[in-house]
Amino acid sequence: MIKKAVIPAAGFGTRLLPITKAKPKEMLTVVGKPIIQYVIEDLADAGVDNILIVTGKGKSAIENHFDRNFELEDKLKNNGKQELLNMIRKIDNLANIYYTRQKEQKGLGDAINCGKEFVGKEYFLAMVGDTIYSGNVVKKMLEAYNKYKCSVIVLERVPKEMVYKYGVISGKEIEKGIFEIDDLVEKPAVEEAPSNLIITGAYLLSPKIFKHLENTKVGKGGEIQLTDAMKSLLSEEKIIGVEINYKRYDIGDIEGWLKANVEIALEEIPGFKEYLKEIIEEK
Numbered sequence: 001m002i003k004k005a006v007i008p009a010a011g012f013g014t015r016l017l018p019i020t021k022a023k024p025k026e027m028l029t030v031v032g033k034p035i036i037q038y039v040i041e042d043l044a045d046a047g048v049d050n051i052l053i054v055t056g057k058g059k060s061a062i063e064n065h066f067d068r069n070f071e072l073e074d075k076l077k078n079n080g081k082q083e084l085l086n087m088i089r090k091i092d093n094l095a096n097i098y099y100t101r102q103k104e105q106k107g108l109g110d111a112i113n114c115g116k117e118f119v120g121k122e123y124f125l126a127m128v129g130d131t132i133y134s135g136n137v138v139k140k141m142l143e144a145y146n147k148y149k150c151s152v153i154v155l156e157r158v159p160k161e162m163v164y165k166y167g168v169i170s171g172k173e174i175e176k177g178i179f180e181i182d183d184l185v186e187k188p189a190v191e192e193a194p195s196n197l198i199i200t201g202a203y204l205l206s207p208k209i210f211k212h213l214e215n216t217k218v219g220k221g222g223e224i225q226l227t228d229a230m231k232s233l234l235s236e237e238k239i240i241g242v243e244i245n246y247k248r249y250d251i252g253d254i255e256g257w258l259k260a261n262v263e264i265a266l267e268e269i270p271g272f273k274e275y276l277k278e279i280i281e282e283k
Helices: 035-045 060-066 070-078 082-092 108-113 137-148 160-165 209-214 226-233 254-268 272-282
Strands: 004-008 050-055 096-101 124-127 131-133 151-157 167-175 178-186 197-205 239-243 248-250
Touching (some): 035 131, 060 082, 137 197, 178 226
Parallel strands (some): 004 050
Antiparallel strands (some): 124 197, 178 239
């Protein structure tokens, strides 16, 4: 059983300024719940209950959210608000959550490498803290790992003109929606992309990745890219890609954040669709 996960959550969230000047982007709410809570709920639901969050300066709100607040609990209890009390206690008990700091902003690869001592010699999950899905991709990765016993990443097919924003793979489809990867490229030019299958930010990785991260040179954007380290990992272990048909919400900018709120609200809030129709008609 894979029981450990690393969540990089140290970035500044510059594309979401000024909202993120004093508030971690991972704590922005999507229909009343912080983005990072969705990520941790998926991990916990899949049985992954030891989680390291890699934070940075100004990220204490994340720790506070998953810590107990005895004063608040006491107030809710005394006011007879048992449903709210049960809700916050559920958050407190989602998983065993640990924290470490990324000392410098050196990219996703460096943030993952901060989890080396926590992970040890086990396979582990890595989930970025600003992306959520309409289904549980952690379970999909675990299913693939149990079958192939190697590193697994989640893939999504996007329009070819969008590939320059992501890590992109090439590989052979060995069964429907399952690819044995033979190359990975970080943010390629559209005309140089090996496919339109992108890496979405959900990974199940061999502990061997840490050796490759330590030997990875600074890449695109002046950062240590996890994609480059995974390409190096291919020299000693295969990597399987799982193409998903879930909706992915990349909440890296204002538009992505607003879309996530609207689309999830349409699913979860009764009457919201009718409200939107009224607003559109008025406009």
